Amino acid sequence: xxxxxxxxxxxxxxxxxxxxxxxxxxxxxxxxxxxxxxxxxxxxxxxxxxxxxxxxxxxxxxxxxxxxxxxxxxxxxxxxxxxxxxxxxxxxxxxxxxxxxxxxxxxxxxxxxxxxxxxxxxxxxxxxxxxxxxxxxxxxxxxxxxxxxxxxxxxxxxxxxxxxxxxxxxxxxxxxxxxxxxxxxxxxxxxxxxxxxxxxxxxxxxxxxxxxxxxxxxxxxxxxxxxxxxxxxxxxxxxxxxxxxxxxxxxxxxxxxxxxxxxxxxxxxxxxxxxxxxxxxxxxxxxxxxxxxxxxxxxxxxxxxxxxxxxxxxxxxxxxxxxxxxxxxxxxxxxxxxxxxxxxxxxxxxxxxxxxxxxxxxxxxxxxxxxxxxxxxxxxxxxxxxxxxxxxxxxxxxxxxxxxxxxxxxxxxxxxxxxxxxxxxxxxxxxxxxxxxxxxxxxxxxxxxxxxxxxxxxxxxxxxxxxxxxxxxxxxxxxxxxxxxxxxxxxxxxxxxxxx
Numbered sequence: 301x302x303x304x305x306x307x308x309x310x311x312x313x314x315x316x317x318x319x320x321x322x323x324x325x326x327x328x329x330x331x332x333x334x335x336x337x338x339x340x341x342x343x344x345x346x347x348x349x350x351x352x353x354x355x356x357x358x359x360x361x362x363x364x365x366x367x368x369x370x371x372x373x374x375x376x377x378x379x380x381x382x383x384x385x386x387x388x389x390x391x392x393x394x395x396x397x398x399x400x401x402x403x404x405x406x407x408x409x410x411x412x413x414x415x416x417x418x419x420x421x422x423x424x425x426x427x428x429x430x431x432x433x434x435x436x437x438x439x440x441x442x443x444x445x446x447x448x449x450x451x452x453x454x455x456x457x458x459x460x461x462x463x464x465x466x467x468x469x470x471x472x473x474x475x476x477x478x479x480x481x482x483x484x485x486x487x488x489x490x491x492x493x494x495x496x497x498x499x500x501x502x503x504x505x506x507x508x509x510x511x512x513x514x515x516x517x518x519x520x521x522x523x524x525x526x527x528x529x530x531x532x533x534x535x536x537x538x539x540x541x542x543x544x545x546x547x548x549x550x551x552x553x554x555x556x557x558x559x560x561x562x563x564x565x566x567x568x569x570x571x572x573x574x575x576x577x578x579x580x581x582x583x584x585x586x587x588x589x590x591x592x593x594x595x596x597x598x599x600x601x602x603x604x605x606x607x608x609x610x611x612x613x614x615x616x617x618x619x620x621x622x623x624x625x626x627x628x629x630x631x632x633x634x635x636x637x638x639x640x641x642x643x644x645x646x647x648x649x650x651x652x653x654x655x656x657x658x659x660x661x662x663x664x665x666x667x668x669x670x671x672x673x674x675x676x677x678x679x680x681x682x683x684x685x686x687x688x689x690x691x692x693x694x695x696x697x698x699x700x701x702x703x704x705x706x707x708x709x710x711x712x713x714x715x716x717x718x719x720x721x722x723x724x725x726x727x728x729x730x731x732x733x734x735x736x737x738x739x740x741x742x743x744x745x746x747x748x749x750x751x752x753x754x755x756x757x758x759x760x761x762x763x764x765x766x767x768x769x770x771x772x773x774x775x776x777x778x779x780x781x782x783x784x785x786x787x788x789x790x791x792x793x794x795x796x797x798x799x800x
Contacts, residue, residue: 353380364391375402386413397424408439415441422447422470428454430461442466448493449473457481464489471495471516480504487512494518494539505529517541517562528552528573540564540585551575563587563607574598574618586610586629594621597640608632608652616643630654639663647671653682665694672701681707682729688714690721698724698752707756708732716743724752730779733761740768747774748796754778766793776800 347369351360356377364371367389373382375397383405384393391408394416400423406415407429417426424447430439440462441454448470454463454477463477463486475498477486484502487510491498498521500509506529511521517539523532528551537544537557541564546555551573557580560567565585569578569592578592580603589611592601597619603612604626614623614636621643623636630652636645637660645659648671659668668688672681681701688697697714701707707729714723714736721743723736732755736745743766747753755762757779764773765787776798777784786795 353377356380367391375399378402386410389413397421400424406441411439413439416444417442418444419450420446423449425451426453428452428463430455431457440464443468445473446470452476454478454486456484461485463487466490468496469493473497475499477501479507482506484508486510489513491519492516496520498522500524502530503527507531509533511535511537514542515539519543521545523547525553526550530554532556534558534560537565538562542566544568546570548576549573553577555579557581557583559584560588561585565589567591569593571599572596576600578602580604582606583610591615594618605629605632616640622646624648627655628652632656634658636660638666641665643667645669651681653680653684655684657684657686659686659688661690661692661695663692666690666692667696668698670699672707681710683709685711686713688712690714690716691718693719694721696722696724698722700726700752701728716740722746726752726754728754728756730757731759732756734763736764738764738766738768738771741770743768743771745773747776748798749774755782758782766790769793773797 347364347366349362350372352374353360354376357379358377359381361383362371363385365387369386369391371384371393373395375382376399378400380399381403382395385407386393388410389412391413395404396418398420400421402424405427409431413430415428426443428441430441439456442464443452444466445468449472451474456463456479461479461484465475465488467490469492471493473496477500480503482505484504485508486500489512492515494516496519500523503526505527507525507527508531509523510533512535514537519542521544523546525548530548530550531554532546533556535558537560540562544567547570549572552575553571553573554577555569559581560583563585565588567590572595574597576594576596576599578601582604584606586607587609591613593615595617599616599618599621601614602624605612606628608629609631611633612625616623617639619641621638621640624646625634626648628651631654633656635658640663643661643663643666646669647657651672670686695716695718699712701710707727709731712734717739719740719742721738721740723745745753745764753774755777758781760777760779760782762777763785768790769792771788771793773786773795775796778800784797786797788795
């Protein structure tokens with residue numbers, strides 16, 4: 301019988317006699333099980349310690365050893381040092397600090413322990429360590445930080461830990477999180493400011509990292525996940541010159557971007573394993589660089605981009621890969637390479653001028669679809685350079701640019717080597733240069749009865765070279781002052797070209 305982790309987690313929670321809260325939103329993943337949501341530890345009914353410090357240069361060292369202990373520390377002033385140590389089961393610590401130059405060190409060793417830290421001020425440093433067996437009874441750390449130059453270092457081991465940074469405002473902040481074991485979750489609810497640094501490492505099974513909102517410039521985020529069933533999700537990123545690097549190594553990994561708005565951002569995504577997914581709903585801005593690498597089987601990469609002078613690169617090595625890029629803008633560079641079986645590349649809404657597209661496929665049953673202004677003929681697509689290379693069997697390349705002769709000065713080069721290749725075109729416009737090379741058996745260019753291969757108006761250069769058997773070139777080329785060259789070498793080739 302298959303057990304639902306969420307239901308089983310609740311059953312263990314009731315058995316422990318504690319109140320639990322659900323922070324995580326991962327399907328069938330056990331929920332966060334500390335008492336931090338209600339800010340009250342029901343199980344913490346044994347020892348209780350409260351310390352309030354006001355004014356400057358205060359030092360507090362608090363230690364509790366046992367189960368169900370509660371510690372509340374409130375500090376107001378400058379240059380304070382606070383250290384909290386709790387061991388065993390079901391301990392709860394809440395630390396509130398207002399002031400400058402505070403140094404805080406927390407440590408919990410056991411299970412079902414929880415931290416809440418609220419820091420308001422500048423130059424604060426937080427060090428959080430939680431160790432203990434996780435799974436259904438977890439340790440949890442929450443930081444709510446408002447101020448500048450804060451340094452947060454969180455280390456959680458063994459498994460089943462949650463780490464949250466609810467509100468972090470300011471500049472030059474540093475967040476470091478290390479989670480090892482199984483069932484970890486780290487979430488940055490709000491990060492506002494410039495030149496912030498986040499370094500997260502999750503090593504184990506079923507780890508999740510979420511960024512709900514990142515607003516600012518020159519921020520650096522580096523995420524590394526090793527294991528199976530890992531997930532990284534960015535809900536909203538707004539700002540310029542941010543650097544995001546995500547590396548996932550394992551099975552069933554996923555990276556999701558809901559919205560990215562800004563200029564001069566750099567995003568590097570690397571997935572190694574099977575069933576990997578990279579999805580971006582909207583990427584808006586200029587001079588951004590996005591690189592996605594997937595090694596494994598059944599990979600998927602999708603991205604929607606609005607802006608100019610952006611560089612988008614997709615590298616896939618494995619089976620059943622798919623790459624989709626929806627683009628509106630000019631002077632962008634797009635590169636997609638697929639090595640493996642059943643690959644597919646789809647470039648849609650390629651509207652703009654001066655874009656450079658390089659699509660490479662090596663393997664079996666590959667397909668390329670480049671859609672531009674068509675079917676929205678009110679948009680233009682001029683001075684673009686499209687280069688498509690396919691090497692394998694049953695490859696297919698379809699190019700559509702305009703719909704009513706409103707696409708000009710495009711360079712299109714298509715090379716196919718293999719069996720049963722197909723090229724379907726509709727371009728239209730003026731002053732195009734099209735070069736098609738096919739090597740193999742059963743290659744097509746089509747047109748006439750099969751539609752497509754229409755090309756366009758004045759001063760069009762159209763060249764087709766076929767080497768092999770059963771190749772077909774139909775028509776037509778419209779307009780005048782156009783140059784058409786067809787070379788066929790092999791058996792059973794047929795060519796029909798019509799100029800109007």
